[in-house]
Amino acid sequence: MNYSLTKQSKDYSKWYNDIIIKSELAEFSGVRGFMIIKPYGFSIWENIKKELDKMLKESGHENIYFPLLIPKDSLFVDKTEKEHINYKECAVVTHYRLKKQQHKNKFEIDDQSRLKEKLIIRPTSESIIWTAYKRWIQSYRDLPILLNQWGNAVRWEMKTRLFIRTSEFLWQEGHTAHATKEEAIYEAKKILNIYTNFSENFLAIPVIQGIKPNMDKFSGSEITYCIESIMQDGKALQIATSHFLGQNFSKSFNVKFTNANGNKEYVWGTSWGISTRLIGGLVMLHSDDHGLILPPKISPIQVIIIPIFKNKTELNQITTIVDKLKNNLEKQGIRVKYDQNQCFTPGWKFHKYEMKGIPIRISIGPNEINNKIIEIFRRDTYEKHYISLHKITYCISKLLANIQKNIYQKALNRINKLSCTLDNYDEFKKKLRNTGGFILAHWDGTINTVKQIQQETEATIRCIPLNNNLNNMGKCIYSGNPSYQRVIFAKSY
Known part of the structure; x- marks a missing residue:
């Protein structure tokens, strides 16, 4: 692929x-x-x-x-x-049977099977x-x-x-x-x-x-x-x-x-x-331009292990080490896959698992075994780390927690950056046109205002924040009429 x-x-x-x-x-x-x-x-x-x-x-x-x-x-x-x-x-079910057309390998609805009461697929x-x-x-x-x-x-x-x-x-x-x-x-x-x-x-x-x-x-x-x-x-x-x-x-x-x-x-x-x-x-x-980025808690595979070898002897040597490592990680509840498929190169596998968003990739070959240092790749930051073989079990668990936290914080920082409070309609339109995001703005409570804003900007009211200050009086960003609360506008899916 x-x-x-x-x-x-x-x-x-x-x-x-x-x-x-x-x-x-x-x-x-x-x-x-x-x-x-x-x-x-x-x-x-x-x-x-x-x-x-x-x-x-x-x-x-x-x-x-x-x-x-x-x-x-x-x-x-x-x-x-x-x-x-x-x-x-709604999808409506009106008949319960098909019949074969005479002398043809085609089917049509059997009108005799019409339901007395129409049914909706939920x-x-x-x-x-x-x-x-x-x-x-x-x-x-x-x-x-x-x-x-x-x-x-x-x-x-x-x-x-x-x-x-x-x-x-x-x-x-x-x-x-x-x-x-x-x-x-x-x-x-x-x-x-x-x-x-x-x-x-x-x-x-x-x-x-x-x-x-x-x-x-x-x-x-x-x-x-x-x-x-x-x-x-x-x-x-x-x-x-x-x-x-x-x-x-x-x-x-x-x-x-x-x-x-x-x-x-x-x-x-x-x-x-x-x-x-x-x-x-x-x-x-x-996700990014390399593919998925999955938080460790949701990822079907949390750690992918890829062997780097030239012959079957090296693969067997690597597999002996990996089996112990995999067993120790799985005892901690970590989801691990060891890909020893010999039909594909390590480089091809690197791209495959980057695309799938696997949080941690471990590469292990004869050099790593001899030096007792393992290369670890973080999908969220694209960084490589080198960890002592006897410390790796402890470090993986800690690293997964760090990756989960980092992915959340990165998303939170982006949302905070894309969110703002506005009172000027021209700035409101410019913000939606340039970057989008959440806009906290006053609304006069009328449907007509919402329709006009949507027609002009494609933005709708996403919600009235639960922590909203109901005594926060102001003027509607569109009509200028009195408003007792701010709501969140945004373009949406």
Whole structure:
């Protein structure tokens, strides 16, 4: 494979696609918006799933699975037929059988198999889950219900990009039911903090916590909490959302419970999720013109060991040393691969594993064995270090922690550099045109202002920061009308 990449500075979008294809994360499937996640990409998703699943279970949530197909009529949030998801994005199942055309090797839809009730391939599972809640919840003793589902969803996207925006995606969606408003809000915020901790300490993605403005919140929710980050090109990416649903779904599906005083009440709910979009965020935020840069905690392989040899005798000698080293590292929980494939040169392997973003590369040959000094290459800084063979096990563990910290700090520094507070609209437009990034600016609270700003700059309100000072009065950056808070604007994916 040719491991050369389009440079970020030349074509950021092509650079992004090049990395995904050439690092073997994923490829196009032949159906627009649907991708094949290859073993290396899927192993990253498995690491995400393993760590986040552990966090969710430790916080009291249980895994469950609901059907892929949902009756179309159940998608409506209330009796006025206000939909909680854009129906235009839904894939609809109308028939259940094909038939072979007579005298031809072609198939067509069998009109006799038309479904009496149209089914939707799940875009999200609130409707089917709240239908189940109606059967499960009778008393306050049945609450809370804390559920999480790992699965896939389909939303028929018009504009697609590998991992970032696909018609089918893998995700985790949480759904909970509570006896009180306070408990449900606490749950939604708790999940937001879990996502923040996971994003920053595991994926090395710095984020800002906020609330979506009303026109951008999840329909059917009262509050949509979110975490947002900035990619290297200055555009924002929504990392995760957590929704306080209020009683909207319980009223729509008539889910009531008897409280401790014997009175009937509607249940309070939340829903929340992250998806394979996170992998796209990892690529765009951390990678460079040599390929992926993966934080050690998420990397399927943390240490790659490449032997340098001229003959089988030297390879056997190296392998004896490497087997002991690999065993010692794996005892510490470090994920190690020893690539002794003789079909490729060491140089070819160097390029391959740089492209895949392996945090540490160890090169070992007869010279290293004789001198008892091992060469170590850091993917994040492109630096080489030479470490004594008998100290290497201790040093690798420490170095991985240092790499994780460095990758996070580098991303944080970039986001801080790209973030600013502005009060002048001309400066606002110039900033978005030149570098992008987060802009903290006053907004008058109207939809019209948001539409005008988006039309003129392509920027939208990403969130209202949770730490916002509500008494911070000022003037809207666009209209000049009074504003009681600053919000974060940015161009986005």
